[in-house]
Amino acid sequence: MALPFIRSALFIPANNPGMVQTAHLLGSDAIIFDLEDAISLNQKDSARELLKAGFEFFQKDEVIRIVRINPMDSPYFNDDIAMVKSFNIDYIMLAKASISSVKALAEALSDTNIKIIALIESANGVLNLKDILSASPLVEGMLFGAEDFALDMQIERTKQSDEILMARQQIALTCKALNKFCFDTPFTDTEDFEMLNVDIKKAKAFGFTGKACINPRQVKYVNAVFTPTIKEIEYAQEVIFAAKKAQEEGLGVFSLNGKMVDAPIINRSQLVLENALKAGVINE
Amino acid sequence: MNKYAGIKDYVFHDYHFNNQKGHDLSKKQILLSELEKKITFKDGMVFSFHHHMRNGDGVANIIFDIIKKLDLKDITIVASSIFPIHLPMVELIKNKNITKIYSAYISGPVAECISAGYLKDGVHMHSHGSRARILLEKEIIIDVAFVASPCVDQKSHINGSQGKSSCGVLGYAIADALVAKQVVAITDNIVDRVDDIEIDGHNVDYVIEIDQIGDPKGIVSGTTQITRDPLGLLIADYAAKVIEGSGLLKDGFSFQTGAGGISLAVADELMKIMQEKDIKGSFASGGITGYLVKMLEAGLFERLEDVQCFDLEAVNSIVRNENHHKMSASIYANPYDAHNIVKDLDVVILGATEIDLNYNVNVTTGSNGVIMGGSGGHSDTAAGAKLAIIVSKLVSSRISVVKDQVTTITTPGDSIDVLVTEYGVAINPKHQDLINKLKKETNLKLRTMAELYDIAISLTNKPQKIKLSDEKVGIIEYRDGTLLDYLYKVTK
Numbered sequence: 001m002a003l004p005f006i007r008s009a010l011f012i013p014a015n016n017p018g019m020v021q022t023a024h025l026l027g028s029d030a031i032i033f034d035l036e037d038a039i040s041l042n043q044k045d046s047a048r049e050l051l052k053a054g055f056e057f058f059q060k061d062e063v064i065r066i067v068r069i070n071p072m073d074s075p076y077f078n079d080d081i082a083m084v085k086s087f088n089i090d091y092i093m094l095a096k097a098s099i100s101s102v103k104a105l106a107e108a109l110s111d112t113n114i115k116i117i118a119l120i121e122s123a124n125g126v127l128n129l130k131d132i133l134s135a136s137p138l139v140e141g142m143l144f145g146a147e148d149f150a151l152d153m154q155i156e157r158t159k160q161s162d163e164i165l166m167a168r169q170q171i172a173l174t175c176k177a178l179n180k181f182c183f184d185t186p187f188t189d190t191e192d193f194e195m196l197n198v199d200i201k202k203a204k205a206f207g208f209t210g211k212a213c214i215n216p217r218q219v220k221y222v223n224a225v226f227t228p229t230i231k232e233i234e235y236a237q238e239v240i241f242a243a244k245k246a247q248e249e250g251l252g253v254f255s256l257n258g259k260m261v262d263a264p265i266i267n268r269s270q271l272v273l274e275n276a277l278k279a280g281v282i283n284e
Numbered sequence: 285m286n287k288y289a290g291i292k293d294y295v296f297h298d299y300h301f302n303n304q305k306g307h308d309l310s311k312k313q314i315l316l317s318e319l320e321k322k323i324t325f326k327d328g329m330v331f332s333f334h335h336h337m338r339n340g341d342g343v344a345n346i347i348f349d350i351i352k353k354l355d356l357k358d359i360t361i362v363a364s365s366i367f368p369i370h371l372p373m374v375e376l377i378k379n380k381n382i383t384k385i386y387s388a389y390i391s392g393p394v395a396e397c398i399s400a401g402y403l404k405d406g407v408h409m410h411s412h413g414s415r416a417r418i419l420l421e422k423e424i425i426i427d428v429a430f431v432a433s434p435c436v437d438q439k440s441h442i443n444g445s446q447g448k449s450s451c452g453v454l455g456y457a458i459a460d461a462l463v464a465k466q467v468v469a470i471t472d473n474i475v476d477r478v479d480d481i482e483i484d485g486h487n488v489d490y491v492i493e494i495d496q497i498g499d500p501k502g503i504v505s506g507t508t509q510i511t512r513d514p515l516g517l518l519i520a521d522y523a524a525k526v527i528e529g530s531g532l533l534k535d536g537f538s539f540q541t542g543a544g545g546i547s548l549a550v551a552d553e554l555m556k557i558m559q560e561k562d563i564k565g566s567f568a569s570g571g572i573t574g575y576l577v578k579m580l581e582a583g584l585f586e587r588l589e590d591v592q593c594f595d596l597e598a599v600n601s602i603v604r605n606e607n608h609h610k611m612s613a614s615i616y617a618n619p620y621d622a623h624n625i626v627k628d629l630d631v632v633i634l635g636a637t638e639i640d641l642n643y644n645v646n647v648t649t650g651s652n653g654v655i656m657g658g659s660g661g662h663s664d665t666a667a668g669a670k671l672a673i674i675v676s677k678l679v680s681s682r683i684s685v686v687k688d689q690v691t692t693i694t695t696p697g698d699s700i701d702v703l704v705t706e707y708g709v710a711i712n713p714k715h716q717d718l719i720n721k722l723k724k725e726t727n728l729k730l731r732t733m734a735e736l737y738d739i740a741i742s743l744t745n746k747p748q749k750i751k752l753s754d755e756k757v758g759i760i761e762y763r764d765g766t767l768l769d770y771l772y773k774v775t776k
Binding site for chain 1: 514515517518521706707727743
């Protein structure tokens with residue numbers, strides 16, 4: 001199954017009419033309309049109602065819609081599901097996802113086309129990631145929530161993020177093995193774009209497929225890093241061209257600029273070109 | 285409309301030496317209390333003011349007090365702009381002391397008073413360039429120009445960039461000083477010698493020293509800031525892509541932008557592109573902000589051509605940077621001045637209160653039909669620049685900027701090239717080559733103006749037409765002197 005192309009996923013508080021109305025314009029591949037942490041306890045109902053009205057009024061366009069709901073151990077979980085499952089959206093993001101909460105949500109969504117993104121934000125979540133992601137075929141990907149994870153681990157969060165190195169690598173490895181997309185944790189300093197850039201590049205290097213944003217100004221930085229570069233595209237085009245030629249000549253493995261090219265490199269080149277196409281940096 | 289009909293070189297000496305007093309300050313300096321004896325004030329006179337003191341102006345209201353005290357009637361005010369601080373004019377308008385106004389921009393209670401129909405002979409709104417033309421062509425004769433002067437020296441020379449009330453430059457006052465029958469400089473700073481003469485002492489008849497010619501807080505903004513609004517930043521990003529895609533952004537590039545948050549964000553985006561691609565522009569012009577100073581000092585432009593400083597950083601720069609030049613309103617934008625700068629502009633970034641399906645722009649009246657601004661340099665720069673770009677949110681406070689027809693035409697659509705909004709970019713169909721180029725080379729959302737209108741209406745519903753009376757309260761004159769539109773009395 002091909003993974004959706006989501007470089008950036010922007011959090012928007014679901015109780016802000018202006019932001020709900022214009023979020024799709026801000027350049028992110030996906031919007032996460034938040035019913036959880038961004039919404040105070042006395043505004044949970046009104047936020048749901050606002051989203052409902054918003055999704056009914058605004059036609060769905062190319063931006064992927066995600067709604068983050070409250071965790072199963074909160075008093076809002078069932079009410080969230082009851083209303084959100086009727087929305088015209090692509091995914092529900094489940095806060096503090098566990099095997100049991102994923103199963104409960106999947107059962108509730110069985111009569112819809114909505115799929116699930118697991119939010120992993122605890123030590124247990126990281127350790128059990130494989131089982132959580134496998135708890136239902138509706139789960140297509142996950143988001144790493146490093147702030148709550150650090151709280152659970154009782155460790156200090158830093159901009160360098162050395163403290164979450166292992167968790168990040170383990171998450172990326174697991175998701176790759178299960179063919180799930182994985183969003184990296186948001187970078188919380190919304191004024192430091194230099195370190196944001198460092199952080200995004202790290203996430204990409206580990207194997208994350210995208211990154212969550214908590215400020216619209218972060219979106220273009222995330223998109224830029226997760227968009228194939230001109231150099232990558234040119235190399236991929238060379239590989240695909242040479243692969244076609246090799247195929248015509250009946251060669252399985254061939255050499256390009258003195259380096260051996262085989263199926264994994266060809267597949268990766270194909271993916272680079274597909275992503276470049278989806279990002280709009282090349283034409284058909 | 286012929287944009288540059290009748291171009292000619294102004295020989296400024298034709299206008300000089302309208303008094304016989306020479307330079308000597310001691311022969312010209314008088315007390316404020318003596319002014320009524322020196323000037324023969326009478327009904328029907330024409331007084332002029334510049335607006336470099338903006339909403340901190342402490343000079344015009346002194347003269348309005350005299351008009352009130354002497355109960356002068358049928359006075360014409362020729363003020364380059366009028367701000368809320370000029371509230372005392374309202375009473376004078378209602379009492380028929382002031383019966384005619386010429387201005388490029390009016391906001392606040394005076395604007396509301398005019399829209400309510402109180403100004404007997406109506407308002408004549410023009411552009412900044414037009415004002416220089418009207419004065420230098422002597423279409424109107426000024427009896428007395430009252431020049432708020434941040435610095436006057438012993439030879440009566442004036443400049444705007446020295447002293448506690450420094451506004452940087454006096455570009456809008458130059459024509460007044462050249463053509464007025466009498467020139468009265470009002471200052472709070474007399475020095476031995478000014479460094480940089482803007483108005484020659486020969487043109488000055490009287491100098492009056494007062495405690496304070498203006499409130500520095502109102503004269504310039506402390507700093508001008510780029511917008512932090514994500515949609516504003518998005519619009520700026522799109523605008524920068526349009527400019528880059530137009531092919532104009534190359535060595536020798538010339539640029540003008542206002543002090544609005546989105547406009548400054550466009551400058552910020554351009555700065556990054558110019559640095560990345562090692563592009564050196566020729567000049568940036570107009571009202572100058574700290575952002576343009578930053579670009580000058582980073583070597584991205586060879587020079588700044590400044591008719592008005594918008595912030596403190598610009599005021600400070602004009603003193604320290606030799607390539608930060610002062611210019612008069614005539615050099616800036618007078619269509620009859622062969623040296624006008626706006627005709628050499630590649631790109632100008634402008635705002636709009638309304639823009640219609642024919643690209644006509646209104647920056648004069650608000651959504652209720654009441655005057656709330658004016659052209660300033662809008663129609664001048666739009667006419668002169670190769671690419672005039674309007675940046676605006678499509679929908680703001682549930683009001684669409686795109687209309688089927690604007691309430692008032694400030695700038696004709698023929699001179700507007702692009703509208704950039706958060707919902708996409710509309711390019712004037714006369715630029716089919718640019719449309720094709722941007723379609724091919726960028727992923728910008730290109731839409732027609734009608735498509736943007738439809739999107740806006742789908743969000744706001746079709747607004748009711750503003751009800752205006754048939755009674756005219758003024759005219760809008762285009763920069764070449766032709767009539768562009770009328771202003772109407774607003775019914776309650």
